[in-house]
Amino acid sequence: xxxxxxxxxxxxxxxxxxxxxxxxxxxxxxxxxxxxxxxxxxxxxxxxxxxxxxxxxxxxxxxxxxxxxxxxxxxxxxxxxxxxxxxxxxxxxxxxxxxxxxxxxxxxxxxxxxxxxxxxxxxxxxxxxxxxxxxxxxxxxxxxxxxxxxxxxxxxxxxxxxxxxxxxxxxxxxxxxxxxxxxxxxxxxxxxxxxxxxxxxxxxxxxxxxxxxxxxxxxxxxxxxxxxxxxxxxxxxxxxxxxxxxxxxxxxxxxxxxxxxxxxxxxxxxxxxxxxxxxxxxxxxxxxxxxxxxxxxxxxxxxxxxxxxxxxxxxxxxxxxxxxxxxxxxxxxxxxxxxxxxxxxxxxxxxxxxxxxxxxxxxxxxxxxxxxxxxxxxxxxxxxxxxxxxxxxxxxxxxxxxxxxxxxxxxxxxxxxxxxxxxxxxxxxxxxxxxxxxxxxxxxxxxxxxxxxxxxxxxxxxxxxxxxxxxxxxxxxxxxxxxxxxxxxxxxxxxxxxxxxxxxxxxxxxxxxxxxxxxxxxxxxxxxxxxxxxxxxxxxxxxxxxxxxxxxxxxxxxxxxxxxxxxxxxxxxxxxxxx
Numbered sequence: 001x002x003x004x005x006x007x008x009x010x011x012x013x014x015x016x017x018x019x020x021x022x023x024x025x026x027x028x029x030x031x032x033x034x035x036x037x038x039x040x041x042x043x044x045x046x047x048x049x050x051x052x053x054x055x056x057x058x059x060x061x062x063x064x065x066x067x068x069x070x071x072x073x074x075x076x077x078x079x080x081x082x083x084x085x086x087x088x089x090x091x092x093x094x095x096x097x098x099x100x101x102x103x104x105x106x107x108x109x110x111x112x113x114x115x116x117x118x119x120x121x122x123x124x125x126x127x128x129x130x131x132x133x134x135x136x137x138x139x140x141x142x143x144x145x146x147x148x149x150x151x152x153x154x155x156x157x158x159x160x161x162x163x164x165x166x167x168x169x170x171x172x173x174x175x176x177x178x179x180x181x182x183x184x185x186x187x188x189x190x191x192x193x194x195x196x197x198x199x200x201x202x203x204x205x206x207x208x209x210x211x212x213x214x215x216x217x218x219x220x221x222x223x224x225x226x227x228x229x230x231x232x233x234x235x236x237x238x239x240x241x242x243x244x245x246x247x248x249x250x251x252x253x254x255x256x257x258x259x260x261x262x263x264x265x266x267x268x269x270x271x272x273x274x275x276x277x278x279x280x281x282x283x284x285x286x287x288x289x290x291x292x293x294x295x296x297x298x299x300x301x302x303x304x305x306x307x308x309x310x311x312x313x314x315x316x317x318x319x320x321x322x323x324x325x326x327x328x329x330x331x332x333x334x335x336x337x338x339x340x341x342x343x344x345x346x347x348x349x350x351x352x353x354x355x356x357x358x359x360x361x362x363x364x365x366x367x368x369x370x371x372x373x374x375x376x377x378x379x380x381x382x383x384x385x386x387x388x389x390x391x392x393x394x395x396x397x398x399x400x401x402x403x404x405x406x407x408x409x410x411x412x413x414x415x416x417x418x419x420x421x422x423x424x425x426x427x428x429x430x431x432x433x434x435x436x437x438x439x440x441x442x443x444x445x446x447x448x449x450x451x452x453x454x455x456x457x458x459x460x461x462x463x464x465x466x467x468x469x470x471x472x473x474x475x476x477x478x479x480x481x482x483x484x485x486x487x488x489x490x491x492x493x494x495x496x497x498x499x500x501x502x503x504x505x506x507x508x509x510x511x512x513x514x515x516x517x518x519x520x521x522x523x524x525x526x527x528x529x530x531x532x533x534x535x536x537x538x539x540x541x542x543x544x545x546x547x548x549x550x551x552x553x554x555x556x557x558x559x560x561x562x563x564x565x566x567x568x569x570x571x572x573x574x575x576x577x578x579x
Contacts, residue, residue, distance in 0.1 A: 031396045032407065035414040038392075038456045042421070042429030043280065049432035050277045055269040057435030057442055066270030075251065076275075083252045086166070086241075087234040090173035094230045097174060097328075098181025099223055104325065106189040109313050111322055116329065117186070123179035123333045125560050127517035129239040129537055130553040134336030135172055136243055136541075137343050137350070137550075139163035145339065145350040164248040172240055175332040177233055181226045188222040229419065232283045236422025238520045239538060253279050254520065257424050261524060273432070276425040283420040340557070344550040361547040370531075375555065378516055378532040381447070385454035386511035390504055392455065393462035398492065401470040415463035418456050423520025427453055431524065445527035453521040458511035465510065469503030470496070502571050509567040513560045533559075 050067065054060025070076050101120055105113040138145050141162040151158045162168055238254040245252065253275055260272035314321055343349045347356050365371055396415060400408045418426065430453050434443040443449040480495075497504070519534045526535060533556050541549035 031392075031399055031411055032414070034392060035396065035411060035459075038452070038459065039414050039417040039421075041433050042426055042456070043417075044429075045433035046273060046276055046280065046425065046429035049269065049273040049428065052273075053270060055267060056431040057444060063270075066274040070271050070274040070278075073271075075256070079251055079253055079256055079275075082166075082250060083235055086169055086173065086252065087231045089170045090177065090234045091227050091231045093170060093174040094177040094181050095223060095227045097178040098226065099185055101178070101182050101325070102185045102189045104321065106186065107312055109311055109318065110325070111318070116325060119329050119333055120179050120182045123175075124183050125513050125564065126176075126333075126337065127534070127553075127556055127560070128176050128237065129243070129517065129519055129534055130340060130556060131176055131336055132172060132240045132243040133537070133541055133549055133553055134340045135163050135168075135175075137546075138336065138339055139168065143350065148350050163244055166248075166250065168248075169241065169245055169250065172244055173234055173237070175336075176240070177230045178332075180233070181230060184226040184229065185222045228286045228289075231286060232420060232422075235279055235283065236425070236520065238422075238424055238523070239534075242538065243541060254422065254424050257428070258523065261428075269428075269431075273428055276422075276428045279422055279425055280420070283422075287420055337557070340550060340553050344547070344554050349546065349550075361551050365548055365551040370536075374531055374533060374536055375559075377530065378534075379559070381450065381454060381532060382512045382516040385451050385515050386458060386508045388451070389455045389458035389462045389511045390466070390508045393459060393466050393507065394497075394500075394504060397463055397466035397470050398496070401467060412463075412467075415459050419460050421456070423453075423457065423518060423522075424524055426456060427521040427524035430456075430521075445530075447530060450522065450525045450530065453525055454515045454518065457518060457521060458515055461510050461514065462507045465503055465507035466500065469500040501574070505567055505570055509563055512563050516559060517556060 049056065051062050051064060052060045053063035053065055101116070104110045105117045105120075110116070136144075139147070139161045141147060141159040141164060144161065144163070146161050147158055150160050163172065235253060237252075238258060241250060241252045241255050242258070246255065257272045257275050260268040260275070344361055345357055345359065346352075347358050347360070393415065396411055400412045403411075421429070430449060431444065434449050434452070436442060443452075516532070517534050519538060522532055522535050523538075526532070531539075533552055537549050537552045537556065540546075540552065
């Protein structure tokens, strides 16, 4: 119908509307492109590499030989069995311990709950490679400190504890991943409305019955998510099976990939890539099942009414449970940390006579010409990658939080993708993606290829931190700045960023610690002269240089403690006003 005479039809033509829509999507297109390059591109190149008959950058042609060789090798099926067995039992134990600890410190009257919470959070930052070395010193079946102590009490040599075993690996995984589960479910436990628990106890249910029938079922989404994450982390773990599983002949996917690419006379990238794809497809399937599980059930625990968290009395079990928690934290957190530092000052590990203490190990390591360059290189790589990670995740998080379109949701999903990419598998995909770029350009062996991997690894936690901070801010703050003439970028820099500055620093700290201890991606991507501390620690331990590995482990722990302390100091000196 035509417009009335004397009026102007203000509706733009179709071509103009499409142009306007395209311009509105431009702020989304740039971060989507960045995340796609960092996350999707390595995945696609990994799939591509699994059907090539030449190594990355070596040309070749399409072939299924890698798949045929992998599935015709009996070791592949034993690797399946071992990897999934470890994943299953380690997940069950880690989720059980982590959830129990979170429940105790948030929903009961356990004494000094705040202290126990801080210790569990500290345990999250202990590098897995350091923890594995500590337990190798403590629970070696022949010369382990614990076996020597037990033998001294019994008056004879014993091998009561053997960390070099299937169940030893399960125990080690539990000490590493139970604190991660605790951290993931801590928030949901704290924010859950306690009225349902109180109603259950009013009706005569016991504390245990209420937890079993009310509390934990309502935490199903958080528990399921943490279980999937732990299973994926066990599948991707390299340093633990390499240090503790190799002496017992235990092979998992990651050690098979490492052996095929780094220990073989002729690197077998084809079979390694196929094994990586198998792990990748497995993790994607698990994540898909978790999403399906959560989407079909309701886990609403916070309603529109005000509430206070319910704290249930433990009654006569209060002090026995406290004793169990103290013993658990002493054994799994304090003991390995203390042992690492003590062993670094001993001539013979496990002997505590006054003549066995020495500074020779520290003098030797600190006097090596490679030591300080390695430390500075580790700090530089972690700091640069951590900063770039936070810049990218800040932009992405701002777009996600302020955008209500499906593209914003796509961005958020892309930030989760690296959770499903084990370090070694990600490194394989990056090798395939950046070893043969157009113009005969190859990034193999360069610093840039390592930084790409580190930034990708830091994306999930960085994005979670920034999204949480930005969600607390009302859009009205930016709108007020823009009403006074500020552009979008200026409004963000002068209004939004100062309010989330501490969140940015916190995300940087977490990314720094995570990147500085990364082993899998570093092992496959580094070139001689570009070693970082985690590689030197693993190499020294594998080569039998125990004192070097112990001293470097102490340095890595101290580095993480220093950056965390600096973050806490800046939080106190430069508060943002956001709680």
